[in-house]
Amino acid sequence: MSRASTVALRLSNITKRFGPVLANDRVSLEVAQGEVLALLGENGAGKTTLMNIVFGHYTADEGRIEVFGAPLPFGQPRSALARGLGMVHQHFTLAENMTVLDNLLLGTRPLFALRSGRAAGRKRVLSLAEEYGLRIDPDMPVAALSVGERQRVEILKALYREARILILDEPTAVLTPQEAEGLFATLRRAVKRGLSIIFISHKLNEVMAIADRVVVLRQGRVAGALAISQTNPAELAAMMVGNDVPVPVVQKTREGDVALRLRDVETSGQRPDLRGLSLELVAGRITGLAGVSGNGQAALAALIAGLAVPCSGRIEIAGREIRDWSPAAAIAQGIARIPEDRHHAGTIGDFTLTENAVLERIREPRFSRSGWIDWHAARAHARTLIAGYDIRCPGPDARIRLLSGGNMQKLILGRVLEEAPAVILANQPVRGLDIGALRFVQEKLLAARRRGAAILLISEDLEEIMALSDVIHVISKGRLSPGFARGTMRSTDLGLWMAGRGFDDAA
Amino acid sequence: MRLEPIAAPGFARRVLPPLVALGATTLAGAALARFAGADAFAALGLIAKGALGTKFALMETLNRATPLIFAGLSVAVAFRARLWNIGAEAQLYAGALVTVLLGTGILPLPSPLLIPVLALAAILAGAVLLIVPAMLKLRLGVDEVVTTLLVNFIMLLIVSMLLEGPLKDPMGMGWPKSAPLVHEARLPRILPGLRLHWGFGLAVIAAFAVWIIDRRTVAGFEMRAVGAGEAAARFAGIRVPRVVLRTAALSGGLAALAGFSEVAGLKGNLTLDLSPGYGYTGIVVAMLAALNPFGVVLAALFVAAVFVGADSMSRAAGVPTYIADMLLAFALLAMVLALTMTRYRLRRA
Structure with a gap:
């Protein structure tokens, strides 16, 4: 495997800050041609940020990116595209009202041309689909496709633009286990043809199944870089979380x-x-x-x-x-309700912890009498929640926007669970x-x-x-x-x- | 370059930008006066003197601020709940119209009864005028920006029609104006001998009331919740449509009080030039105040001072009164920018 020694993508000391948060801290990694590199880490470990930097959506504060040995300028998705980088996002970027073919051609043709090149485009799409085992009807409108099919269109789009390095961000999150198997088959064909793949995931068994090497990120730093053949899921899990994986103890209860x-x-x-x-x-x-x-x-x-x-x-x-x-x-x-979207349904960002704590119950006599709010009682309630649910915050009068997602969730949890x-x-x-x-x-x-x-x-x-x-x-x-x-x-x-x-x- | 939100702006962050904006506005005023051919700093002095320099000037400024406070509160209350009320001008005229309809002799009541009755009737009229667009928004999804804006023109035409017809003062020498209010309907002066009327007192009380509703009552809490996070408010069991209608009633009522106080406190009758766009200027006032009720009082005083002062300066220095409008526009732009800078910082991407 002589081509495996060619470095397709090299990141050196990438650092990115969002305000006080260090999203990526001196991250370095390499991807060889013809290999699948898994980027493993928990939610918030910095995986997506790192790939967005590579692709030019974000600008790194420090560091250097090289594609096939030549440096890649920061913050320019166009040059990333031109150099053969393709990204399949978690949330697809397809125009729903257009057909598959139109989506693939979008942005690849000059605005003014005598011949549209549609026929040639279709031919190439069909041969690419055949080559990589991506079954798809180019004339279907995207709106009519299932999630798995849309993902295939996204991959096809990257291949159509001659991507040499394919980045997939949590590609299996929206797939059934069976669809995921299909995706893996496609990826295996792609690496055989010399493409490099970065596979972002937080699922261990998938990483073990598809990757050649794995880089584990934890809190924005590289926690380890290993060949898959020399590791096991338990070791990777420990690397991801920094200590033992929690397995909740579920005791029997009387129903x-x-x-x-x-x-x-x-x-x-x-x-x-x-x-x-x-x-x-x-x-x-x-x-x-x-x-x-x-x-x-x-x-x-x-x-x-x-x-x-x-x-x-x-x-x-x-x-x-x-x-x-x-x-x-x-x-x-x-009914205690913990909503899916804690930022929009669960809390009001510009309201204080106290205001959010009593949001559902402001009309109850303990917090208001004949329309007048008892802020002392409300604040005392918020303090009870802060203490009882270990909410890390400046105090009951802090705006909830300032809290981390975990602490926001603890407030929502406390708000509903305190009511038994x-x-x-x-x-x-x-x-x-x-x-x-x-x-x-x-x-x-x-x-x-x-x-x-x-x-x-x-x-x-x-x-x-x-x-x-x-x-x-x-x-x-x-x-x-x-x-x-x-x-x-x-x-x-x-x-x-x-x-x-x-x-x-x-x- | 892009804007990055600041988690917890410090004291300097919150106070400095508005002060800088005020300073920049002053400089712009000087430049404008200079451009118009007057001595810049003398012109600024004339503005200050014309607005605040004499007892008469001060009273004039306070009187001018009165309808602006009401209109500004009206807009602030509505905008805070994300109800985009552009119709304060119409609500103002509705209040004035009702005041004239009921205050010119139909109700034989003594002053202590008649004045509250007129004020409440005006509030009701203004409330109705905003509740209708609010219901159209809730039921049919009609954009209230459009409806409330158009109601302004409809209201002005109705008033014009009435002043040319049934409401025309028979003793008015043919001018399109209503009959004067009866004596019992007039708002008394705050201090004998000064032109300042109780409308101003009422406006300041209204600002306090809005602040108390905001901070201390369930109704105000729900209005703020709907404005700051409608999805979360609905999820928490707050009945959003009801809150929107309540907000519309409060906002429309406040704007109508501007019309009531102008007629009952200052003019004594209704004419088509009762308001030189106070309803629209109310939007400026509310934005300058960052939708805070006490800020509305300060912003209204500032805007009134600029108008009264620039009026007087233009007469004394012989420059156009349009300088007042330009100054105000500049002040608004500077202040909006300043308020953005209190919450965001600029970063090179």
């Missing part, structure tokens, strides 16, 4: 009555809508909701949070049907949190379970769902699978359900 029941609920106006969905949340049980994102999790969460009303079907709480359904009603019925709720809706409760905050949130949820709360845990992380849930449902295109008891399903089995198999009766 109680059904706290919340959905009977054949349907929604309208959500994408996708819920279709004849029935679900029981039982006291003392964590019900996990697995699924590829965008399959109705948002509709279900909105329904339980009170933001949406069912157009048919019933919501029952503690055995009684609820007719007037709204966020206020959900709060009054004792009967039902807890936890929508992606640990996404983007560092390991300490993650463990804290999971322990609080487990404590609420011991106390007898009925918990719905929605997450895109299958490992998290499998570790915490007593019963797992899979959601796909707005339909719900039967509940699977803890330990009865392997992740590959769940993966089949996530891909939509087994729902045939409702098709």
Whole structure:
């Protein structure tokens, strides 16, 4: 393998600061031609920042980038493109109303030309698709494609622009396990043809499966660089988090009555809508909701949070049907709601901790009397939460915008858990949190379970769902699978359900 | 170059830029006067003297500030809740119209009863005038910037029609003006012998009231919540449509009080030149004040002083009064920039 010795991309001492936060701290790495380098790290470890610097979206404060031996100027996506760098982002950058072919040609042709070169373009697209095993119909509008197909278009777009180094940012986050296998097959073909691939991930088994070498980032620094053949998942995990991987201890609890029941609920106006969905949340049980994102999790969460009303079907709480359904009603019925988006739905950035702490309960007599707010009581409540939930902050009068995501989440958690709720809706409760905050949130949820709360845990992380849930449902295109008891399903089995198999009766 | 938000701006960060803006505005005023052919620093002195130098000038400035405080509060309250009320001018005229309709003899009440009744009626009229566009926004998604702006013209034409027709003062020598208010409907002067009327007192009280509503009441908390984070407010169980309508009522009512106080405190009747665009200037005032109610009082005083002072200076120094408008525009630009600089710092990319 003589070509493997050619260095395709070399980063030297890349440093990037965002205000006081050091996102990348003297990061150096190399990618050889024809190899897959995995960039492994937790959320917030600096992986995406680093690749955005390479691609010119951000400008590094210090350091140097070389592509095939020649230095690459900072902050110029165009020259990165021209030098053969291609990036597939987590969030796709396709024009939905155009066809696949138009998306691929977009930006590659001069504005004014006698011949559009469409026919030649189509020919090349088809041969590239054939060569790399990327099945796709070039005349389909992108809007009609599944997430996995869109990803193929993104990869094809990079190949069409003659990318020599392909950067994939968390490419499997939106894929079922089966689709991920297809992606890996494509990547293997690509490296055989001499491309270099940087594969950003925080999933260990994927990294072990696809990569030749791995660079582990932790808190913006390189924590280790190893050949895959000389390491194992446990070692990589330890490198990622800096200490042992937390495996939450889930003790047995006594389950109680059904706290919340959905009977054949349907929604309208959500994408996708819920279709004849029935679900029981039982006291003392964590019900996990697995699924590829965008399959109705948002509709279900909105329904339980009170933001949406069912157009048919019933919501029952503690055995009684609820007719007037709204966020206020959900709060009054004792539903603790941890929203997916803590910045927009969970908190008001310009409000203080105190104001955010009482946001849901300002009308209750303990915080206001005949319309007048008792700020002493509100502030005291905020102090209780700060102490009880270990919220690191300047004080109860600090604007919540200044807090880290973990501390923001702790405030939301404290705000709802202090009320000893009967039902807890936890929508992606640990996404983007560092390991300490993650463990804290999971322990609080487990404590609420011991106390007898009925918990719905929605997450895109299958490992998290499998570790915490007593019963797992899979959601796909707005339909719900039967509940699977803890330990009865392997992740590959769940993966089949996530891909939509087994729902045939409702098709 | 790009802007980077500052997490916790220090005291100097918050105070210096507005002061610099004020200084820059002064320099611009001097330059403008110079350009118009007057001695720059003498002109600045004339502005200050014309606005604040004599008892008469001071009272004139305070009277001029009164409708600006009401209009500024109206805009600040609405903008804070992200209700873009551009219709303060119409609401002002609605308040003035109702004051004239009810205050010219129909209601035979003594002063202590008649004045509150007129004020409440004016508030009601202004509130209705903003609640309608607010409902169109909530129900049908009609942009309130457009509707409230257009209502300004409709209102002015209605007033014009009424002044040429049913409301025309028979004793008015043919001028398009309403009959004068009865004596019992007039706002008394704060101090005997001075031209300052109680409308000014009412405006300052209104600023206090808005501040208290903002800071101490559930209603104000919910208005701020809807403005600062509508999705989070809705998620937290706040009924957003209801809050928007409440905000519209408060904002429209405040603007209508400007019309009420101009008619009942100063003019005594309704004419088409009752307001030289106070409703629009209210937007300037509210922005200068960064939507803070006490800031509105200060900004209104500043704007009034510039107008009154520049008026007087232009007469004394023989330069155009347009200098006042230009100064105000400059002050607004400088202040908006300054307020941005209190929250962001400039960085080379």
